[in-house]
Amino acid sequence: MFSFAVMAEQPKLVPHPIVLKNGKKFTLNLPANYDIIPAAEGLKRVRFFAPSPDGRMFVTDMQDLTDNQRGMIYILDGWDAQTGKFSKIIPYMKGLKNPNSVQFYTDDQGQDWLYIAETHQLTRRRFTPGETQATAPAELLARFPDYGLSYKYGGWHLTRTIAVGGNGKIYVSVGSSCNACIEKEKIRATVIEMNPDGSDPKIYATGLRNAVGLKWIGKFLFATNQGADHLGLHKPDETFYGLKRGADYGWPSCYSSKAKITLDPKFKRSSACKNVPPPYAYFPAHSSALGFDYFDETTLDDTIQNAFLVALHGSTNAAIGHGYQVAIMRKGKKLETFMDGFLRGKTVNGRPCDIYRIDEKSFYLSDDKAGVIYYIRQNDV
Secondary structure, eight states: OOOOOOOOOOOOEEEEEEEOTTSOEEEEEEETTEEEEEEEOSOSSEEEEEEOTTSOEEEEEOOSSSOOSOEEEEEEEEEETTTTEEEEEEEEEEEESSOOEEEEEEOTTSOEEEEEEOSSEEEEEEEOTTOSSOOSOOEEEEEOOOOOOOGGGTOOOOOEEEEEOTTSOEEEEEOOSSSSOOOSSTTTTEEEEEOTTSOSOEEEEEOOSOOOOEEEETTEEEEEEOOOSSSOSSOSOEEEEEOOTTOBOOTTTEEEETTEEEEOGGGOOTTTTTTOOOOSEEEOTTOOEEEEEEEOTTOSOTTTTTEEEEEEOOOSSTTTOOOOEEEEEOTTSOOEEEEBOSEETTEEOOOEEEEEEEETTEEEEEETTTTEEEEEEEOOO
């Protein structure tokens, strides 16, 4: 599946004007043979996509950067591929605690389930095709720590991300409680695995400071991971992994710098870093790699064929300026930029969050700063 024979060069990016309903105007840069359309607007901190079994698109919205219980799940409905817009944004659930991610799963009896990851818990509900509100009772599958150090001390990573495995398992990432520390709770800085009903929970991988992007593609569980904040402007890397069962990816003792695994002198350990796997790929420090998708051999444009597109959310401190783009990533190849312009000088026009491939020539991109879903498609130019 993961062929990297295509040797694309950095595409030439040209300005594409963006005009939002709230009056904001700016330009985003992407290749001339693509159109970009605001497909849904007026959202807040819109995060990750999940296609429903009945063909609609669900998205999470965390409201803002605070720890709150005002999070939402929306249905994006009434899709028109010609105009590139959704005609309806339907509030499906509200009053949620930082809902970063939802996913659907259909069991062996044909029952559809909706899984919801909040800071403190993972729940699931029976899903009925066509419904516009959640009516089924919640089943609690797992509880997570919902406290930690504030953003001032590196953040305590209140997002939880769900992936449904092709092996019939459910995976959830749980970030660390701090920037860099020795955790007291084993579930922190991990990805956990469980059966669809929540039984037999296990820690799948450890040493992942904050694996916000999590997706099963082909036969592998891939993850983006955010590095620590105390090592300067240019290290550690933001990393991308094809996760391996039982692997320890090093945090807080070991970090990646240009894909070389290095021991942090503040957190020495007897085994050093000899068993820490190197990343599949890496990104600039503090660029905050989040959502991604894979554009396989059926993709029509050689620029992104057999490549991952990765949303680089951007450094929390905009003055650092790393990220704020959609990157083209192939294993062992130099990163290329598919799209930028989210940061202009000191002005932040948006922060890319998640990517969802629709077909061989188009995808959705969520922007959790502007509260916009973009539709990006190859044109006939």
